[in-house]
Amino acid sequence: MKRWRSRRWLLALGFLLAVFGCQSERPIGDAMGQLRTLERKGEFTRAEALIDSLLGAAKLDSATRRRLLWDRERLSRIRLDYNLSRQDLLKALRERVRDFREAELDEWEREGKLDVRRIDGEKRYLYASVSNLFWRYPEIRARRLPKENRWDSEHSFLALVREARAAREKSVGRFVLPHRFRCTHTVEVHADAVPAGKIVRCWIPFPRAFPFQNDIHLVDSEPAVKWLGEPESRARSAYLERRSEPGVPTVFKVSYEFTAYATINSLEPARIRPYDKSRPEYVYYTAERPPHIVFSEAFRALSRRIVGGETNPLLVARRIFNWIADSLAYSYAPEYSTISNISQWVLQRRYGDCGQKALFFMTLCRLNGIPARWQSGWGIRPGHKSIHDWCEIYLEPYGWVPVDPDRGAAANRYTETLTPGEKQEVVDFYFGNLDPFRMAANCDHSVPLFPPKQSFRSDDVDFQRAEVECDGQNVYFDKFDYSLEVKVLKHP
Numbered sequence: 001m002k003r004w005r006s007r008r009w010l011l012a013l014g015f016l017l018a019v020f021g022c023q024s025e026r027p028i029g030d031a032m033g034q035l036r037t038l039e040r041k042g043e044f045t046r047a048e049a050l051i052d053s054l055l056g057a058a059k060l061d062s063a064t065r066r067r068l069l070w071d072r073e074r075l076s077r078i079r080l081d082y083n084l085s086r087q088d089l090l091k092a093l094r095e096r097v098r099d100f101r102e103a104e105l106d107e108w109e110r111e112g113k114l115d116v117r118r119i120d121g122e123k124r125y126l127y128a129s130v131s132n133l134f135w136r137y138p139e140i141r142a143r144r145l146p147k148e149n150r151w152d153s154e155h156s157f158l159a160l161v162r163e164a165r166a167a168r169e170k171s172v173g174r175f176v177l178p179h180r181f182r183c184t185h186t187v188e189v190h191a192d193a194v195p196a197g198k199i200v201r202c203w204i205p206f207p208r209a210f211p212f213q214n215d216i217h218l219v220d221s222e223p224a225v226k227w228l229g230e231p232e233s234r235a236r237s238a239y240l241e242r243r244s245e246p247g248v249p250t251v252f253k254v255s256y257e258f259t260a261y262a263t264i265n266s267l268e269p270a271r272i273r274p275y276d277k278s279r280p281e282y283v284y285y286t287a288e289r290p291p292h293i294v295f296s297e298a299f300r301a302l303s304r305r306i307v308g309g310e311t312n313p314l315l316v317a318r319r320i321f322n323w324i325a326d327s328l329a330y331s332y333a334p335e336y337s338t339i340s341n342i343s344q345w346v347l348q349r350r351y352g353d354c355g356q357k358a359l360f361f362m363t364l365c366r367l368n369g370i371p372a373r374w375q376s377g378w379g380i381r382p383g384h385k386s387i388h389d390w391c392e393i394y395l396e397p398y399g400w401v402p403v404d405p406d407r408g409a410a411a412n413r414y415t416e417t418l419t420p421g422e423k424q425e426v427v428d429f430y431f432g433n434l435d436p437f438r439m440a441a442n443c444d445h446s447v448p449l450f451p452p453k454q455s456f457r458s459d460d461v462d463f464q465r466a467e468v469e470c471d472g473q474n475v476y477f478d479k480f481d482y483s484l485e486v487k488v489l490k491h492p
Helices: 002-020 025-040 044-057 062-081 086-096 102-110 129-136 151-169 280-285 297-307 313-327 342-349 354-367 405-414 420-429
Strands: 116-119 122-125 175-189 199-205 213-222 237-243 250-263 372-381 384-395 399-403 438-442 467-470 473-475 480-490
Touching: 025 044, 025 062, 044 062, 062 116, 086 102, 086 122, 086 129, 151 175, 151 250, 151 420, 175 199, 175 372, 175 467, 199 250, 199 438, 213 237, 213 438, 237 250, 250 438, 280 384, 297 313, 297 342, 297 354, 313 354, 313 384, 313 405, 342 354, 354 372, 354 384, 354 405, 372 480, 384 405, 405 420
Parallel strands: none
Antiparallel strands: 116 122, 175 250, 175 480, 199 237, 199 467, 213 250, 372 384, 372 438, 384 399, 467 473
């Protein structure tokens, strides 16, 4: 029976190849439908073989060829994300979950608690499967080994929130608590990851000019920066080139300094004014942006439940923020480029990482006519450095106001040593306010790079780590390392 199924699939493939060259819409649709079916069944090797055969044998227009190349690339990325076998996962669970029993793995899988895909007949688990169990399920988090000490981290966050608010009371402006930073962003392409003697192109995130982030200077780079984005670019980057050498990594470094401020707003519902809906900026930042911001019926239904009859934009946005803080758990995600609709992904699962929550929040805000835009870069608080995403909403007469849905949800769901009142202080802070420990490079998502990248983006939504290509081919995240060294030069 298995041999007959294999022969039947080969006959179908032969038929598709025979008719595909006629360039009619139906054969193209048949081929793409076959690919989707194979992927859904987890038959990645067969899907890849079909793609390769179509690329090699059929007369394709450039758009169809690029679509097939992207499908092949996406399958490769999914394999990299789902890199744990059952034995790998069992080993990790035994090491990290107190009193773990092997039968629990099957139980958790039946209950839908694990990130699992069947690929070529084998169950494969997401790289962060164990950590995600801790994030999503409190009863499993209680069994975490070793037990983490959250006292210092949580109370330092509370102290930061209070310090920023106290600074605002002594200031006439909303930008307070300035910190001067020097950062060095390093990208190291692995030795022999690209052909020797080829030009490697690298785009590194660079601080963008914002009211809360200014006095930005390029200090040094290795090699020399060939192009630096305009200060108010939607996604600001430093672009460098270097020729690869055999047997050694290809290294890029960019050092810069900037001053960042905490943003503290006193938002009053009674002061909110109507939008001028004729402004192009309003139209742009309230529009759908497929594939990740789509006003589906499921989102419309959720919006009706959350917002009710409220019409004040400030109060509507706060209701959405509160719902996310109460309802969405944190979870490490597959690479954004492999997810067809990120906000819908979160809606279906009720969890997500910082960027996914930001897009989810933005979708609901825009659906309600509130301008919302992406913001991202790095969180650079000492001892807590990481790539991070948040967003801004526009409110008349306040202008662009920061909102960090992930920080609000984290304070609400994961703080263990703060009192309820202290926890609420932190939650409240991240609606309308921002700490100074940020390096913001972006004010929009899915923004093209300049100079244009010839190949696929490693991350086609965000821009925090870096983008690299060589000889017209993308250099994916598994072929280079990145890091950000941060020094605080001056603070109050």
